[in-house]
Amino acid sequence: MSLPAAVLDALRDAVGPAHVLTDPDATGGYAIDWTGRFRGRTPAVVRPADSDEVARVLAACNEARVPVVPQGGNTGLVGGSVPGAGEVVVSLRRLDRIESVDPRAAQLTAGAGATIAAVQRAASGAGFRYAVDLGAREVATVGGTIATNAGGLHVLRYGPTRRQVVGIEAVLADGRTIRRLEGLEKDNTGYDLVSLLCGSEGTLAVVTAARLRVVPRLACTVTALVAFDSVAEAVDAVGTCRRDLDSLHAVELFLGDGLQLVCEHLALPRPFPDRHHAYLLVECAAATDPSEQLGDVVASLATARAVAVAVDDARRRNLWRYREGHTEAINQLGAPHKFDVTLPADRLAPFVDSIGDVVRAVVPEARVWVFGHAGDGNVHVNVTGVAPDDDAPAEAVLTAVARAGGSISAEHGIGVAKRRWLPLTRSATELELFRALKQAFDPRGILNPRVLVPPEP
């Protein structure tokens, strides 16, 4: 797993010796993912400071046919940022510059290594907001969220990351750079390479900067937690919220057993005296106070068993902790198998109700936790109590999703975790095109070679 001396020299020349890490104590944190399920080793972590340095690093690796893994915040959940086969890690975190918002265009330019929280703060400082928000906001980066086309909490209203990206600067495997950062909202000059790079998971190019849309900051936000006796009732209530709440900002689902785990793990009080089977967290945001509108709609839900409404930030944050605490609480049970899937709206409730039994039929000792972005038909199925390399839960969950007409990845991507199962929901013709694109962008196959694109059958 060592690198030829000439390659190491070229990397040191490109970024300076201090930014080529080779000591396993220093590289270890770059070689394991956030969940602890995906682990690898790397001969070097290279930390370029700008796109020119990224270009020199990639050109050197391409020349020597050394595979690389681009890495941002390393919060990805499908193993795509981990050097599982001894790849060089190219960490983009030093490219964290954010330029000020242009209010005329409602756009800003950010380096690939800027965190989502930093972009949110920059947008907010200019009276705007950045529409992408997710639990990993303090660590996840612009480049990583583009590479995974991250979703998050407000897809329902603003769409995923792809919809926020107006332009991209990216370095190809051989070191050539494409730069489309002018911020043109209309540009019909052929293939949309910017959109193609969104969701490409570091397999086509390394994103070094992006021109991002920002949206109006909405002064008033109100959040409600609503309890139901069944998932079907909760899913039906999502439809009512969509129809009657024009300020709808987020609709999140979790279940009674997940809530119990979060309360125990984070030492939180239960939200309601009684236990219920399903919960929706419904948030509205608008220029004027939407609490009356939200209150009226929640009161009209005949199936609601208990309701808590929070208007001030501290109480709203408390309600969000019940939902956002799930990832952390589940993780402390041991490295989970994570499946991030979308179902057609009419299949969502039956899927949520049955998936625990589907998994336990093949792994009886498994525990299954379901929560997610109900407004998008997107649920996260987490399976604990199973060995990290046991594929049985993936086979069971992803096959069930495909049979129900869903997608095996709603927002986390394919990575290494789901590559084997991509043919479940992508046709042979589509996969041929994937391979042709990969070949066109990265003919020597050095960029994230184990990720996303399955090998020829």
Ligand SMILES: Cc1cc2nc3c(=O)[nH]c(=O)nc-3n(C[C@H](O)[C@H](O)[C@H](O)COP(=O)(O)OP(=O)(O)OC[C@H]3O[C@@H](n4cnc5c(N)ncnc54)[C@H](O)[C@@H]3O)c2cc1C
């Ligand atoms: C607590 C928690 C909550 C989360 N919530 C959500 C959620 O709600 N929605 C959601 O979609 N995801 C969520 N995630 C997953 C994760 O945060 C996203 O996938 C995020 O987009 C990863 O960004 P990152 O910078 O950490 O990328 P990394 O993990 O470093 O990399 C992810 C992938 O992108 C590639 N990559 C990284 N940077 C670049 C670059 N500059 N150019 C090219 N390729 C690159 C990597 O090679 C890898 O394949 C969550 C994760 C955690 C830990």
